[in-house]
């Protein structure tokens with residue numbers, strides 16, 4: 831499936847290919863505040879439709895995840911990082927995708943706070 835995603839104002843837009851099997855709800859200091867529901871895909875399954883620098887970047891902790899957000903509307907549509915093998919991955923915020931039934935997607939709780 832191909833999904834369209836964006837921030838609220840549209841400055842940051844992308845499309846992503848894949849099957850949404852579940853969403854991850856993390857309680858770390860960042861995700862807990864954002865309330866994001868994450869779906870991890872290989873980075874090459876996501877294609878930005880707006881310039882790379884349309885989104886600002888926030889780093890914290892060990893700086894392993896680049897939290898990308900729109901500097902205009904403040905929404906965080908995705909993050910970027912690498913998996914344990916070093917492959918680039920994207921963490922898509924499912925709440926920023928169009929035409930999906932969020933209530934039908936199983937949510938896994940992740941205790942990022944204790945990591």
Ligand SMILES: [Zn+2]
Pocket residue numbers: 837838839840841842900901902903904905
């Ligand atoms: Zn925006």
